[in-house]
Amino acid sequence: MRPRSKRDLICLYEPRSAIAEAFRTLRSNIQFVGVHKKLRVLLMTSAGAGEGKTSTVLNLAIVMAQARQKVLIIDADMRKPQVHERMLMPGEPGLSNLLIGQVEQREAIHFAEEAQLDVMPSGPPPPNPAELLNTPRLEEVLQQARQEYDYVLVDSPPLLPVTDAQVLSRHADGTLLVVDSRKALEENIRRAKSLLDLAGANLMGFVVNNKKTAEKDNYYYA
Amino acid sequence: MELSLTDVWRILKQNLLLILAIVTTTVAAVGVTSYFLLPPVYEAKATLLVKKISPDSGQLEVDDLIASEKLVKTFAEIVKTRLVLDKVIAGLKLNMTNDQLLKKIRVNADNETLITTIAVRDKDRDQAVTITNELAKISLGTWNEIMQLENVLVIDEARPEYTLDPVSPRPLLNLAVGFLVSSVFAVGFAVLRELLDKTLKTEEEMEEKFAVPVLGVIPQIKRRNV
C-alpha cells in the first residue's frame, strides 16, 4: 500500500497508537450520546477546508467496524472527493450516479476488505452538486442505508465556502463539526454553527483534531 | 473583552520566557551602553558672590534685599550673553560656537542668597575647569565694567580636584529605568498578544462558548509515530 494510505488509515495500521485510542473514545462518546435517539446517519463537516474531515470519517468508521458495527461511508463531497483515493478504491459508480438514477444503490456501494466496511464513493463530479443533494432522492438513499447499517458516516465539503454540507445536515441524524485545534478561530466556528442552526441540523458535538500533546511517543504507546 | 487577575497571571506564566528575554536584552543593552559606550561628562563649578554696595549706612533694608535679588539675577544673565561667551571662546581659543558653549553652561542664581553658581559640563575634565574659571573671570570683569561696580567676587573657583567623578552617564539609574520600562512593555506586549489571539485554545473554552460537547480529541500525528 502507498505510504500515504497507511498514515491516513492509522486506526487500521497502528491500532495501538494514541490516535487510535482517541478515535475509540470518540466512538464511545458517540454511542453514548446517541444511545436513546438512535443516531445512525452522522455527517462530518468543518468550518473551513483542511481541518481533517475526511481522515476523521475514515478512522472513525474503521474503529466502529472494529467494534463489529456495520458501517457505510458515503463520500458526499462531490467537489473534492477524497475517500476513494485514500482507501485505494474505485471512485465510481457512486453517489452522483445514484442520485441521478443511473445505478441501483447496491451498485454504488463497494466493500473495503481490510477495513471491513462499505464505501459509497462520490462518483464522477457533477456540475451541480448542491442541487443534486437537494433532491428527494437523497433522503431515499439515506433511509435505505439506515435500515441496512448500524452507522452511516457522511463526508462533506466544508460549511463556509459552499452550501452542500448545510443541505446534508438537514437529512443527517446528527452532525459533527471537525475543528483543527491549531487554527480554531472562534469567528469561523460561530458562523459554521449558525449555518447549521439555520438548516435545523442536530449539532451533536465537536471533534478537535491535531491536538498538541506532551507524551514521548517512542516509550509509551496507548 | 474582560481579563481577570488569574488570566493575567496565566499570561505571565505562559510568556515568561518572552518577557524575560525582552527585559534581559534591554537591560544588557542599556548596561553596555552606559558602561562602555557613553562617554563620561564632567561638571566643574565655580561660586560667586554678588554684594550690594550701599554707599550710605551699613544696615540692610528691605529695598536693599529686593534690589540684591535683582542684581543676582541680572548677573546670572550676563554670564550667558554673547558678549561674555565670545570673549571666553576667543580667550581660550575654543573650537565651538556660542550656542555650543551655552549648552554646556548652567548658571544658578539662588533666590535666597547672594550666591551665584556657574557650572560647565564637558567631556574633558580639565577643559570643564578651565572654561568655568574663564567664564567666571570674564563675566566678573564685564559686570564690573558695565555696572561700574566692583561687587562680584569669586568664592570658589573650579579645580580639577573638585571635579573627579563624571555626572553622566548614571549607569545604575539607566539600568533601573531600562528594567522598569522593558518590564512594562514586555508584559503589555504579552497581554496584548493574548487579547488579539482569537483562536480557541481549549476544549473547555469551546464547550463554554457554544454549549456543544467535545466528543473527540485527536492528537497530532508525530513523525515518529508512523
Next chain:
Amino acid sequence: MVDLHCHILPGVDDGARDIAEAVEMARRAVADGITEIVATPHTENGLHQNRGPDICEAVRRFQEILDEWQIPLVLYPGSEVHIHDQLVRHVELGEVLTMCNGRKYLLLELPSLLLPRYTDDVIANLIREGITPLIAHPERSECLQKSQMRLQRWVELGARVQINAGSLLGLGGKRIRRRAVRLLRSGWVHVLASDGHHPYRRPPLLSQAYQAVEKLVSPACRMMLEENAKAVLHGEPCRTIPSANSPIKSIFAFFHK
C-alpha cells in the same frame, strides 16, 4: 514487594508476546524483589477482550509454568479495564475481573486526551456497588493533568490512584515525570506499580522507583506505598499519603491553578 499492574501473561495483549518473554519478565521481577504480581491484561479497550474466565485460566497455566521453572512468584488474576459505559454490568457478570478476582479494587484505565462523557457516572456507580476504582497511571493522562480537580473529586468519592514506576524514573519523558512527582508530593498517590510490558523496554521492576520515592519524599512515604500495595492485594483499605508540599509550595500551587 507486590506489583499490582503488570502485563505479564503471554500472548493476551501488548505485553509479553510469548512464554519465553513472560518467563524472562518473571525472572527480572523476582530478581528485583517482587514476590507477588497481579496479572492485569488490557481488557475491553477495543483491541483486546480478555474476558474474566479466560484470564483466570491463563493465570493458572502460567503459574504452573512458573512453578516448573521454580520461579518464586505468585500470580493473581486481574485486569486493566478501559472505561466504557457498560462497565459496572460487566464487572457484575464476571466478564471484567477485579483485583485477585473478586476483591474490592478494579484497575481502571482512562483515555488520555478526552474523558468520555460517562466517566464520572461510571466511577460513581462502581463506588456505589462497593468496587473501588484504582485509576491507572493518571500522570500519563493529558486531560487529567489539566484538571486535577477531577482526579481529586474521584479520590474524595473513594477512588484510589496508581502511578507507574517508569513514569517516576523519567522513562516516559520529563513532563510525565514531573506530573508523577507532583501527584506524589501532593498526596494523591496510593500505590506504585510497574505496568510492565516487556522484560527490558517496559520492565516489571519496582525497587528503583521506590528508592526514588524515598529521595523525593521520605522513607516513611515509601513504606506507606508498599503497605498500601499489600492492602490493595488483600482488598483492604489503603492509607492516604500526607501531602509533602512545604507551605510555600502550597501557596505557589494555589496560584498555579
